[in-house]
Amino acid sequence: MSSPSLLSRSRLPVKAARAVVPLAILCLLSAPGLAQAHIIQGETGGFLHGFEHPLSGLDHLLAMFCVGLWGAQMGGRSVWTMPITFPLIMVVGGLLGIAGVPIIGIETGIALSIIVLGGAIAFRWHPPAIVSLAVIAVFAICHGYAHGAELPAATDPADYAIGFVVATGLIHLAGIAVGLFFQRIRGGELSRALGGLIGLGGFYFLVAG
Amino acid sequence: MSLASHLPSRSVLLGLCLLIAAGLAGIGMSALPVLQFGGTYADWPLSSVVNPQQLLTLAGLGLLIGQMGMTADGQVPALRRASVSAPRLRWIGCAVLLVGLGLGLAWREPILRLLAPIPGAEVTGFLTGPIAGLLTGLALVLPAGWRARLSLTLILPAAALLALATALSDPTLHAANYMRWALATELWIIAVFALVATLVRHRAAITGGRILASWMIAISLLYGGVEVAVRKTAIAVPYPPVSDSGAYPGFDSLLRRLDGEGN
Numbered sequence: 235m236s237s238p239s240l241l242s243r244s245r246l247p248v249k250a251a252r253a254v255v256p257l258a259i260l261c262l263l264s265a266p267g268l269a270q271a272h273i274i275q276g277e278t279g280g281f282l283h284g285f286e287h288p289l290s291g292l293d294h295l296l297a298m299f300c301v302g303l304w305g306a307q308m309g310g311r312s313v314w315t316m317p318i319t320f321p322l323i324m325v326v327g328g329l330l331g332i333a334g335v336p337i338i339g340i341e342t343g344i345a346l347s348i349i350v351l352g353g354a355i356a357f358r359w360h361p362p363a364i365v366s367l368a369v370i371a372v373f374a375i376c377h378g379y380a381h382g383a384e385l386p387a388a389t390d391p392a393d394y395a396i397g398f399v400v401a402t403g404l405i406h407l408a409g410i411a412v413g414l415f416f417q418r419i420r421g422g423e424l425s426r427a428l429g430g431l432i433g434l435g436g437f438y439f440l441v442a443g
Numbered sequence: 444m445s446l447a448s449h450l451p452s453r454s455v456l457l458g459l460c461l462l463i464a465a466g467l468a469g470i471g472m473s474a475l476p477v478l479q480f481g482g483t484y485a486d487w488p489l490s491s492v493v494n495p496q497q498l499l500t501l502a503g504l505g506l507l508i509g510q511m512g513m514t515a516d517g518q519v520p521a522l523r524r525a526s527v528s529a530p531r532l533r534w535i536g537c538a539v540l541l542v543g544l545g546l547g548l549a550w551r552e553p554i555l556r557l558l559a560p561i562p563g564a565e566v567t568g569f570l571t572g573p574i575a576g577l578l579t580g581l582a583l584v585l586p587a588g589w590r591a592r593l594s595l596t597l598i599l600p601a602a603a604l605l606a607l608a609t610a611l612s613d614p615t616l617h618a619a620n621y622m623r624w625a626l627a628t629e630l631w632i633i634a635v636f637a638l639v640a641t642l643v644r645h646r647a648a649i650t651g652g653r654i655l656a657s658w659m660i661a662i663s664l665l666y667g668g669v670e671v672a673v674r675k676t677a678i679a680v681p682y683p684p685v686s687d688s689g690a691y692p693g694f695d696s697l698l699r700r701l702d703g704e705g706n
Contacts, residue, residue: 281495314650318584321661328661329668385669395665396495403658 280390284397287381288405293344293439294377296432298402300351301370302409306417307425308360313414315363316370317406321399323371324378328395331382343376348436355429358422377402459638466631473624488621491612492628496572496666499659500605501629503579505636506652507594508536513649514587533641539595540633543602544626547610554607567670568611575604576663583656587649605629 288294298320305316330337350369353359361369381398388394416425470489477487484490491497512529527535547554558569578601582594609629615621640648689695 314653318653318657321657325661325664325668328665332665332668332672382665385665385672391669392666393495395669396499396662399658399661399665400495403654407654 280388280393281397283388284381284394284399285401287384287398288401292435293348294380294402295405296435297344297347297351297373297377298405299409299412300348300355300429300432302406302411303413303416303425303429304351304355304366304409305406306410306413307355307358307422307429308366309417312363312366313410315367317403317410319367319370320374320406321402323374324381324399324402327375327378327380328382328385329378330375331379332385334383337379340376340379342440343373344380345436345439347373347376348439349433350436352429352431352433352436356426356433358426455642459635459642462631462638463635466628466635469631470628485614488615488618489625489628490614491609492625492632496576496662497605497608497629498632499655499662500572500576500579500601501632502636503576503583503652503655503659504540504598504601504605505633505638506640506655507579507582507598508533508540508633509637509640510649510652511536511594512591513644533637536595536598537637539598540602543599544606546599547603547606548622550603551607551610554603562671567667568608570667570670571604571611572608573663573667573670575601575608576659576666578604580656580659580663583652584660 288298301316301320305312305314308316351373354366354369360366381395385391385394412428413425416422416428470493473489474487477483487493492501511532512527555569558564558571558574561567561570564570578597582590582597582601585593606626609625610622613621613625640652691698
């Protein structure tokens with residue numbers, strides 16, 4: 235797999251970026267309630283609550299979506315190795331969360347995951363597979379920890395776990411589908427624009443978190 | 444290559460739809476008495492089968508059997524290139540599945556004794572469900588070469604544990620027909636997924652199987668982890684353990700107290 239320099243292929247589609255960036259900033263500023271690099275406090279439920287968790291937090295949603303989008307952009311085996319690696323490593327973070335092992339900076343890590351993954355898509359960063367999987371793995375631990383920390387408090391923890399893993403996987407699949415579709419339009423420029431947009435959104439979560 | 448070009452003929456699809464409809468009708472009819480008497484999902488005998496964890500394992504087993512003999516790009520190699528033909532391999536997979544289910548029920552005690560050291564085993568169904576899901580997920584996520592070699596080996600224990608998980612999660616408290624209907628439903632679900640996997644010979648189906656497998660592994664590990672973490676501490680004996688020594692093991696303190704009452 236080729237690994238071109240980051241900067242040599244890093245120009246965003248300028249027209250698209252000009253159009254969408256102000257709109258994105260406006261959307262993010264008008265939705266402060268969505269700033270939830272969230273480890274939910276209080277009572278949690280079963281399957282539906284677990285399913286809802288990655289969907290209800292924009293931070294999780296964007297990062298998961300980026301995993302699929304990045305995989306689709308890289309193409310080849312990355313289309314499936316990345317969405318497979320993510321839940322498998324997420325378990326490690328989940329188990330750490332269940333065990334109550336204190337890890338600092340989880341919410342910062344989640345916000346960074348959006349920035350890095352969005353940036354990787356925007357700059358069309360195609361590192362060797364092992365590097366991309368390592369990047370995914372680090373962030374998967376952060377997201378898994380956030381989910382896992384809630385599990386023991388859930389009314390039905392087992393079904394809660396099933397719910398959030400299935401939802402996470404479905405968001406990956408949505409990312410792959412959108413990514414594969416966008417790759418056919420204007421040489422993947424739309425994917426890059428979307429990645430840039432999401433990456434910028436990550437800065438908001440970093441500041442708000 | 445488009446996905447549409449890999450889809451089966453209309454008559455085969457019709458047969459599959461009929462199989463699905465017949466099974467759904469049967470499942471629906473089994474729920475009627477519960478609805479009639481105002482019961483809930485937990486009162487439904489098949490709730491132990493039709494739940495997210497069990498369904499994923501059953502779907503995984505179905506895909507595993509249905510995709511037997513397929514290469515990584517979803518093709519079935521010509522007979523002369525493979526030592527055993529793909530259809531025959533699938534039948535062997537079905538046989539191993541049935542043997543595994545039978546062994547799980549026949550060797551229930553030895554298997555449970557083997558799993559007993561798991562923390563909180565007695566209140567977590569000996570983690571039979573999550574382990575069955577884990578084994579199935581592992582078989583599905585393996586690269587094509589490894590999958591061909593290890594599938595049958597992993598289906599056997601997965602099926603045995605699946606049968607045990609079904610028996611241990613019996614919501615009817617040993618109704619005469621429970622195991623018969625539960626196993627029939629499980630086999631129907633596995634058959635539907637196996638047939639779909641057999642019919643759709645496309646690279647995307649193999650990739651889909653792998654993605655499902657990663658979910659199954661993640662869910663099984665989290666499910667198991669959380670069951671052990673939560674249930675182990677949830678059920679604590681609310682009284683001190685009784686002594687098992689003395690003339691009347693377990694009753695000495697009670698007898699002494701009764702003697703005291705007599706004075």
